[in-house]
Amino acid sequence: MMRIAPLVVILCIATVVGLGDGAGCPMHAAFGRRSLKQVPPVVQPPLQFGYYATSCPNLTNIVAERVNFWVLQDIRTPGKLLRLFFHDCVAAGCEGSILLNSTAALQAEKDAPISATLDKFFVIDDIKAAVELQCPGVVSCADILALAAVKSVALAGGPSFDIDLGRRDGTVSYLAAATASDPLSTMKVDALVASMALAGLDINDLVALSGAHTIGEVHCTSFTDRYDPALNTPFPDAAFGAELQAFCTGNGAAPDFATLNLKTFMDLQSPNMFDTSYYVNLIIGRGVMTSDQDLYNDPRTQPMVNQFATNRTAFFDAFIASMLKMGRQGVLTGTNGIIRKQCWTAQL
């Protein structure tokens, strides 16, 4: 897999957030200064609650109805949509670039190896089609994704909350942006904090947002590192680790975790329920990925894990605040960006 030197990543990110001139960033060399995202030339309006109140008053109902429909087809849908929103925001901002397909000229974020396990893009395309019928050319794909993620949390039993809107869509998507920005399951807290900082998020956001792993699935390949003695990231609950290993290898038939292409649940206590059991699992040594378990192992994040495990309101309040913060990162508003007609293409 392509590796990008940390310095190059910093130079590219500096370009994206407007702090650098792009020198040293290979994507700048290839595509010009505004390569990863359009840098606003003038101050643009912030997101607003109720942004579509007059231009598309039925929007939240349409999104709710479509997400509900797809959850009835597949109870795992909320986890997929929530993860899509995170991956959109973390790579080049919440401007819908994760939804774009690659073109002949450009490999998109979607096709980065790290995006291979993203799923349910078609749900966003379906919601967009339903929204276009009532409000043509008004609502961005970036906002539809944000609304779908928020609705997903509520449908999975998590908090119901409003999100501010008014995002517009980007027109480009770079595979390298995803590779450079997405945190890895093998990371420990230091690396996770550094990775989230690139997306404008801090250590508190890291712990609160990781609570999203209370729902959803995880491929065995995302935690093979835990069985490598050299990496020293074993399961504190060794019996649980052994159970997962037996499952992932078909009881030893395929020692290479990748062969069977299996997946399990992030939170085996309540896989489809947005609750506090993710944090309880960390305390009892049953965090599935290194990036999860280390939140309990690290003394900086352990107090928050303990708090969220026992105080649902504290977790939900922190999660909402961090979701809103994440949703404001790198947005295009006002005269920036476009409203795509279809979420997978920037062609109008």
Ligand code: HEM
């Ligand atoms: C903090 C660093 C994070 C890392 C390293 C990370 C990594 C991962 C990985 C490796 C998977 C499993 C992919 C697979 O094997 O199929 C996953 C799944 C998931 N992630 Fe994260 N993630 C992080 C943060 C987040 C955040 C902030 C959110 C949302 C707010 C999120 C939401 C999800 C959800 C819901 C799933 C389950 C997806 C499904 O069911 O297919 N993650 N994450």
